[in-house]
Amino acid sequence: MLELPFNMTLSIPTLYFKSLPFAQNLEPEFLNGAIALVAVGLTAAYIYYRKNPKGCLDPKNFKEFKLVKKTQISPNAARFKFALPTPKSILGLPVGKNILVRGRDSQGEEVMRSYTPITLDSDIGYFELVVKMYPNGKMSHHFRQMKEGDNLAVKGPKGRFSYKPGQVRALGMIAGGSGITPMFQLIRAIVENPKDKTKVYLIYANVTVDDILLKEELDRFANTFPHRFHVYHVLNKPPNEWNGGVGYISKEMIESHCPAPSPDIQILRCGPPPMNKAIGTHLAALGYTSNMQFEF
Numbered sequence: 522m523l524e525l526p527f528n529m530t531l532s533i534p535t536l537y538f539k540s541l542p543f544a545q546n547l548e549p550e551f552l553n554g555a556i557a558l559v560a561v562g563l564t565a566a567y568i569y570y571r572k573n574p575k576g577c578l579d580p581k582n583f584k585e586f587k588l589v590k591k592t593q594i595s596p597n598a599a600r601f602k603f604a605l606p607t608p609k610s611i612l613g614l615p616v617g618k619n620i621l622v623r624g625r626d627s628q629g630e631e632v633m634r635s636y637t638p639i640t641l642d643s644d645i646g647y648f649e650l651v652v653k654m655y656p657n658g659k660m661s662h663h664f665r666q667m668k669e670g671d672n673l674a675v676k677g678p679k680g681r682f683s684y685k686p687g688q689v690r691a692l693g694m695i696a697g698g699s700g701i702t703p704m705f706q707l708i709r710a711i712v713e714n715p716k717d718k719t720k721v722y723l724i725y726a727n728v729t730v731d732d733i734l735l736k737e738e739l740d741r742f743a744n745t746f747p748h749r750f751h752v753y754h755v756l757n758k759p760p761n762e763w764n765g766g767v768g769y770i771s772k773e774m775i776e777s778h779c780p781a782p783s784p785d786i787q788i789l790r791c792g793p794p795p796m797n798k799a800i801g802t803h804l805a806a807l808g809y810t811s812n813m814q815f816e817f
Contacts, residue, residue, distance in 0.1 A: 576613010576642070577605050578677045583623055585672040589647070595731050598653045598699070601664065603673060608646040614638060616710040617684040619703065620677035622650075624663030634660040635679065637703040637817075639735065641710055651734055653699035682789075682815055684710070686717035689787045693779030694723040695770060695800050697792025701725060701734050703817045704791065708739075712746045719749075722779050726755040726770050726792070753778040770796070772803040782808040791817035 577584065590602040605612065614620065619637040626632045638648045654661035667673070684707060692711075694704045704723060711717045727733050733754060742750045755766035755774065766774055780786040788809055790800050797816055804814055 577610050578613045578620065578675070580677060580679070583674040583676045585674050586648075588667055588669050588671050588673060591667065591669055594651070595653075595734065597655070598651065598732075598734055599664070601650045601652060601667070601673075603648055603650070603675075605646050605648065610646055611642040611644075612638065612640070612648045613642065614648075614678050615683065616641070616707060617682040617703075618678035618680040620675050621679055622660065623674040623676070624660055626659035627662045630659075632659040632663065637706050639702055639705050639709070641706065641713075643713070651699070651702055651705075653734065680817075682817065686711070686714055687719060689719060690783070690785040691720040691722065691780040693775075693786065693788040694721065695726075695775070695779070695788065695790040695792070696723065697726045697770075697796045698732065699734065700791030700793075700817070701739075702791075704789065705735055705738070707789075708742060708750060712742050712750055720780070721750045723750070723752045724755060724766075724770055724774060724778050725752060726757075726766075726796070728757045730756065730760055751778070770800060770803075772806060775800075775803055776807060782810070782813060784813075786813060788814050789817065790814070 577586075586603040586605065588601055589604045590600075592600040592602075594600050619635045621633055622636055623631065623633050636650050636652065639651050640648045652661070652664045654665045682703075692707070694707075696704045704725075708721055708723070711719050711721055723739070725733065725739070730736075736754075739752050743752050753765060753774070755768070755770055756763065757768060759765065759767050779788060788804060790797055792800075801814070801816070
């Protein structure tokens with residue numbers, strides 16, 4: 522009996538080895554050595570598996586995951602928690618990547634959209650999506666109709682953006698509405714990794730305070746990691762007492778709340794097409810080259 526890590530044991534069947542053709546002529550000490558080598562190999566494989574568990578995603582085929590909790594977080598947005606196959610499973614989504622989701626619109630036609638989970642692989646046994654459901658959105662209809670116990674078809678990973686800790690000195694992030702989700706995934710990965718010294722500057726635009734998705738989490742990150750993460754909220758219709766930006770994201774806001782153009786920074790943006798186009802014009806006017814920019 523061989524003792525393994527994590528309070529497990531492995532039984533090596535000596536009689537089985539002796540019955541193998543190659544073992545017939547082996548001296549006892551060589552046979553015992555072979556058994557020991559097998560045991561070491563199995564132990565190493567087990568440790569590797571524990572440190573590098575296989576993800577649940579399939580890049581070629583859709584897999585279904587059960588909705589276990591649906592929480593309304595704003596008048597038109599909800600947080601969806603999906604269970605993975607086992608309590609120890611991980612989704613297997615690299616930071617910066619997203620998933621493809623399949624559903625049905627109000628006419629019963631198949632529709633697919635890309636979403637970025639707000640969870641990381643450090644979240645074991647489940648993953649979460651924050652979805653803004655627009656009145657005429659095709660995939661919005663599917664999520665609006667989902668009930669706890671329903672399954673969601675998911676495929677991935679996918680996406681053009683890749684992230685490694687420390688790949689840039691600083692990240693500027695410009696998001697609008699549900700465009701916060703890929704930013705949030707990155708922010709979490711950075712601030713929760715003490716070895717990652719990347720500084721993050723986020724400008725987040727919405728219509729009203731109620732439209733700000735994940736505001737509590739973003740503000741908590743800003744308070745907990747003041748030297749690593751900064752957030753500047755911009756509203757079209759701010760309340761009477763408001764310390765953030767007002768209107769649309771301007772060139773001046775970017776200049777004040779994002780890192781200046783430099784080869785060791787990157788500006789990420791994600792939002793409605795008109796916003797992305799306007800931000801692209803502002804960035805070019807401020808001297809940010811195409812290599813310094815990425816649009817989700």
